[in-house]
Amino acid sequence: MTYTVHINVMPLKELLDPQGKAVLSGLGNLGLNAVEDVRIGKHITLQINAGSEKEARQIAEEASRKLLANPVMEYFEISVKN
Amino acid sequence: MTYTVHINVMPLKELLDPQGKAVLSGLGNLGLNAVEDVRIGKHITLQINAGSEKEARQIAEEASRKLLANPVMEYFEISVKN
Numbered sequence: 001m002t003y004t005v006h007i008n009v010m011p012l013k014e015l016l017d018p019q020g021k022a023v024l025s026g027l028g029n030l031g032l033n034a035v036e037d038v039r040i041g042k043h044i045t046l047q048i049n050a051g052s053e054k055e056a057r058q059i060a061e062e063a064s065r066k067l068l069a070n071p072v073m074e075y076f077e078i079s080v081k082n
Numbered sequence: 083m084t085y086t087v088h089i090n091v092m093p094l095k096e097l098l099d100p101q102g103k104a105v106l107s108g109l110g111n112l113g114l115n116a117v118e119d120v121r122i123g124k125h126i127t128l129q130i131n132a133g134s135e136k137e138a139r140q141i142a143e144e145a146s147r148k149l150l151a152n153p154v155m156e157y158f159e160i161s162v163k164n
Contacts (some may be wrong), residue, residue: 002118008125022147024125034141035131036084043090043125044105047118059116066112067105068126 003048003056008077009069010041044068067082085130086163087140091151092123126150135162 011017020038027035046063050056060078069076086136093099109117128145132138142160151158 010125010127023118027145028147032141032145032148034131034138036131037127037146038129039127041125041127043092043123044102045092045119045121045123047120049116049118059114062089063109063112063114063117066114068107 001050003050003053004081005046005048005056005060006079006081007044007046007060007068008041009044009064009066009074010039010076011073012075015073041074042068056080085132087128087130087138087142088161088163089126089128089142089146090123090159091126091146091156093121093156094155094157097155099136100141101131123156124150138162 017039019040023040024035024038027038046058046060048059050059057078057080060080062079064076065071096147099121101122105122106117106120114143128142130138130141132141139160139162142162146158147153
């Protein structure tokens with residue numbers, strides 16, 4: 001069965017996010033001053049062929065640890081849909 | 083009140099995603115052959131000061147249309163938490 005797994009890879013909360021700061025400034029220039037903070041990361045969708053949701057999640061975790069996220073600067077969150 | 087709004091900006095489904103294809107190939111090289119497809123976009127978190135969830139969503143939609151997403155190549159999805 002094929003599971004759709006969503007992974008968010010985000011900059012660690014204690015780190016500055018220069019891309020987010022640039023977008024925050026751009027939104028201010030557009031008059032969108034209600035936006036107080038912006039953080040930008042990656043959204044990755046995987047199609048995983050697995051026997052169970054648990055197995056799909058394990059594969060996504062391994063992919064995140066080995067390739068998708070840099071633990072020095074980023075953390076990741078995984079959610080699975082079937 | 084401050085609302086946390088999550089926006090996913092993803093490449094349109096009918097378009098090739100070269101970054102996703104590169105990651106798919108990299109996962110294969112790591113032995114993660116259960117992954118059948120990868121698509122990569124942006125995950126953006128906004129902190130929005132708004133009077134209601136509806137207003138926060140409207141501001142996020144305006145930000146997405148005006149700055150965050152390129153409609154020629156990307157679509158966006160918004161979800162709001164308070």
